[in-house]
Amino acid sequence: MLIRAMLFSLTAVLAVTFSATAAARETYQFTLAETWGPNTPILGETTRRMAAMVERMSAGRLQIRIDSANKHKAPFGIFNMVKAGRYDMGHTASYYYKGLIPNAMYFTTVPFGMIAPEQYAWFYFGDGMELMKKVYRPHGLLSFPGGNTGNQMGGWFREEINSLEDLQGLKMRTPGFAGEVMAEVGVAVTNIPPGDLYTALERGTIDALEWVGPALDFQMGFHQIAKHYYSGWQEPAAEVQFLVNEKSWSRLPEDLKEILRVAMRTAAYDMYAQSMHLSGEAWAKMKDNYPDVSHQTFPPAVIDALRAATEKLLAEAAASDELASDIINSQRSYLQQIRQWTNISDKAYLNSISTATGD
Amino acid sequence: MLIRAMLFSLTAVLAVTFSATAAARETYQFTLAETWGPNTPILGETTRRMAAMVERMSAGRLQIRIDSANKHKAPFGIFNMVKAGRYDMGHTASYYYKGLIPNAMYFTTVPFGMIAPEQYAWFYFGDGMELMKKVYRPHGLLSFPGGNTGNQMGGWFREEINSLEDLQGLKMRTPGFAGEVMAEVGVAVTNIPPGDLYTALERGTIDALEWVGPALDFQMGFHQIAKHYYSGWQEPAAEVQFLVNEKSWSRLPEDLKEILRVAMRTAAYDMYAQSMHLSGEAWAKMKDNYPDVSHQTFPPAVIDALRAATEKLLAEAAASDELASDIINSQRSYLQQIRQWTNISDKAYLNSISTATGD
Numbered sequence: 042m043l044i045r046a047m048l049f050s051l052t053a054v055l056a057v058t059f060s061a062t063a064a065a066r067e068t069y070q071f072t073l074a075e076t077w078g079p080n081t082p083i084l085g086e087t088t089r090r091m092a093a094m095v096e097r098m099s100a101g102r103l104q105i106r107i108d109s110a111n112k113h114k115a116p117f118g119i120f121n122m123v124k125a126g127r128y129d130m131g132h133t134a135s136y137y138y139k140g141l142i143p144n145a146m147y148f149t150t151v152p153f154g155m156i157a158p159e160q161y162a163w164f165y166f167g168d169g170m171e172l173m174k175k176v177y178r179p180h181g182l183l184s185f186p187g188g189n190t191g192n193q194m195g196g197w198f199r200e201e202i203n204s205l206e207d208l209q210g211l212k213m214r215t216p217g218f219a220g221e222v223m224a225e226v227g228v229a230v231t232n233i234p235p236g237d238l239y240t241a242l243e244r245g246t247i248d249a250l251e252w253v254g255p256a257l258d259f260q261m262g263f264h265q266i267a268k269h270y271y272s273g274w275q276e277p278a279a280e281v282q283f284l285v286n287e288k289s290w291s292r293l294p295e296d297l298k299e300i301l302r303v304a305m306r307t308a309a310y311d312m313y314a315q316s317m318h319l320s321g322e323a324w325a326k327m328k329d330n331y332p333d334v335s336h337q338t339f340p341p342a343v344i345d346a347l348r349a350a351t352e353k354l355l356a357e358a359a360a361s362d363e364l365a366s367d368i369i370n371s372q373r374s375y376l377q378q379i380r381q382w383t384n385i386s387d388k389a390y391l392n393s394i395s396t397a398t399g400d
Numbered sequence: 401m402l403i404r405a406m407l408f409s410l411t412a413v414l415a416v417t418f419s420a421t422a423a424a425r426e427t428y429q430f431t432l433a434e435t436w437g438p439n440t441p442i443l444g445e446t447t448r449r450m451a452a453m454v455e456r457m458s459a460g461r462l463q464i465r466i467d468s469a470n471k472h473k474a475p476f477g478i479f480n481m482v483k484a485g486r487y488d489m490g491h492t493a494s495y496y497y498k499g500l501i502p503n504a505m506y507f508t509t510v511p512f513g514m515i516a517p518e519q520y521a522w523f524y525f526g527d528g529m530e531l532m533k534k535v536y537r538p539h540g541l542l543s544f545p546g547g548n549t550g551n552q553m554g555g556w557f558r559e560e561i562n563s564l565e566d567l568q569g570l571k572m573r574t575p576g577f578a579g580e581v582m583a584e585v586g587v588a589v590t591n592i593p594p595g596d597l598y599t600a601l602e603r604g605t606i607d608a609l610e611w612v613g614p615a616l617d618f619q620m621g622f623h624q625i626a627k628h629y630y631s632g633w634q635e636p637a638a639e640v641q642f643l644v645n646e647k648s649w650s651r652l653p654e655d656l657k658e659i660l661r662v663a664m665r666t667a668a669y670d671m672y673a674q675s676m677h678l679s680g681e682a683w684a685k686m687k688d689n690y691p692d693v694s695h696q697t698f699p700p701a702v703i704d705a706l707r708a709a710t711e712k713l714l715a716e717a718a719a720s721d722e723l724a725s726d727i728i729n730s731q732r733s734y735l736q737q738i739r740q741w742t743n744i745s746d747k748a749y750l751n752s753i754s755t756a757t758g759d
């Protein structure tokens with residue numbers, strides 16, 4: 042009887058212990074679909090760094106399998122696939138879904154908007170995260186900043202732009218909201234698949250195009266044809282996004298949720314640092330190897346016109362939708378405040394050095 | 401016999417199970433000493449955010465107790481206390497230990513050096529982390545970026561500075577390396593405890609002082625006395641540091657090491673975003689409430705002289721120590737490259753907007 046009682050009690054303890062162990066050791070498999078092709082520098086490295094951090098922090102309890110565009114065949118279908126639960130997560134850019142979910146675009150970047158450090162401050166210490174939630178939650182999605190490319194260049198032009206007249210009828214590849222702004226000031230905007238861009242520029246099908254910045258432009262070879270490289274205005278801080286299906290998220294225990302949240306946040310910041318690093322490296326290499334490439338800035342009259350066109354389109358968007366209005370107003374008032382600080386800190390510093398030494 | 405065998409085998413299983421569970425659930429208590437007093441905004445929030453992330457990600461398996469300066473009474477003794485193992489971790493600024501470990505200072509900031517996004521790129525994608533390791537490892541310490549204040553202001557001046565002559569004999573509180581540079585160009589540099597600064601400025605014991613930036617300057621009240629607020633040159637990106645005792649670190653299992661590493665990294669980036677946010681807020685408030693405060697930049701001749709003095713002191717440091725030379729050269733060549741990118745991206749963008757609209 043004693044032995045039977047002991048056996049019973051041991052078995053009970055054993056069961057409890059096993060169940061606690063099982064809970065602590067249960068593993069979760071997540072799938073992530075990314076817009077990018079396999080081995081895409083910067084963007085693809087970001088998803089892999091995020092997944093590696095999650096796996097190490099969770100001691101293997103949460104594993105994330107990443108499918109690139111060659112696998113899922115839907116680079117611009119990430120939003121739909123994660124919403125439908127075909128993938129637990131996605132890595133993409135909000136402004137690709139302008140047709141499906143127009144208000145998402147403001148969370149990537151806005152022409153004449155914030156630069157990256159200002160925009161991270163708005164996301165995490167201003168109203169950015171709360172507003173982004175209002176846009177994605179109705180679709181059953183959680184959304185998080187997913188990494189910044191830094192300030193994007195205004196593009197490669199075959200001829201110099203000295204006035205607003207030079208833009209009239211100019212054939213230029215520039216997609217999205219920036220394309221709409223360009224069209225407003227008289228540019229003949231076209232969209233051409235990435236693989237055909239070099240040939241289109243070479244044959245004069247287009248006179249100019251906008252891509253990203255030195256780190257990703259260099260390999261495209263545009264500098265061999267168009268020698269005028271303009272500073273940007275249209276994407277001062279392009280932030281990509283992580284999307285997570287809410288049902289997938291809710292299956293995770295609290296510690297794994299936090300591990301995933303923090304890994305996404307760190308991977309996003311890291312992408313901005315890596316973009317800075319590689320842009321510096323690529324621009325130096327371009328200047329050394331292609332001294333005939335000249336850096337230019339648009340003349341004030343062009344900037345004025347682009348800015349006025351941007352304001353007009355934003356005002357139209359704000360008038361047509363209440364949430365769009367909330368987002369646009371939040372970004373505008375935040376920018377007005379924080380830009381004053383940027384102007385007396387980093388901008389004044391960078392300019393005072395140039396004034397003194399001419400560099 | 402059967403029952404005894406069963407009992408034996410059950411006990412064996414039980415022991416194994418208990419030990420696996422114990423390993424998975426063993427909790428670790430870390431102590432962290434911070435330079436800052438209790439409830440210090442930004443800096444103190446950074447350590448608390450880091451500890452909270454660690455606790456949630458580890459499901460309570462790693463807990464970090466934070467002692468502020470009122471508890472340990474040694475705000476500038478963090479390096480020694482963590483080295484001696486009296487604390488497992490510390491949060492402080494490398495340049496406070498100029499006397500004990502001179503080469504550490506370069507990892508905070510350098511006059512005329514990198515701005516925060518450039519410096520994070522150097523830490524994480526250039527040689528920064530490797531060089532910092534060379535400085536701290538001989539002391540049995542691991543070191544990590546611990547958060548950035550952003551570009552610091554040049555200080556509060558009672559009178560305008562229009563020429564290098566205006567700096568001759570000017571009594572100014574400005575500590576550390578910047579103080580040495582200021583002394584080189586003729587300033588009478590003094591150091592005065594923070595609590596006495598307001599009175600010293602009011603009574604004319606000093607003519608000027610440098611503190612941090614709007615977010616932390618406002619509460620000190622200097623703007624009520626000295627009306628000329630100058631943009632900075634001396635600390636373009638002040639990064640504080642996390643230090644971890646190597647023996648404490650090595651006791652942690654791999655997953656907790658990664659959790660701690662990622663939490664420190666995220667908390668550091670977040671501090672930079674929060675500094676941006678609060679500086680923007682505080683500067684707007686100051687301009688609204690104290691319209692007689694004027695923002696100024698030092699004239700080119702002053703910047704030139706300060707820069708030449710900085711170069712002279714850095715050359716002396718590089719000549720006297722091989723590791724100092726490695727760090728200074730790494731920072732210099734990295735800056736030369738990445739600044740070219742900053743100039744054609746964020747700087748060109750910020751300037752093109754001002755040119756067009758005058759703001």
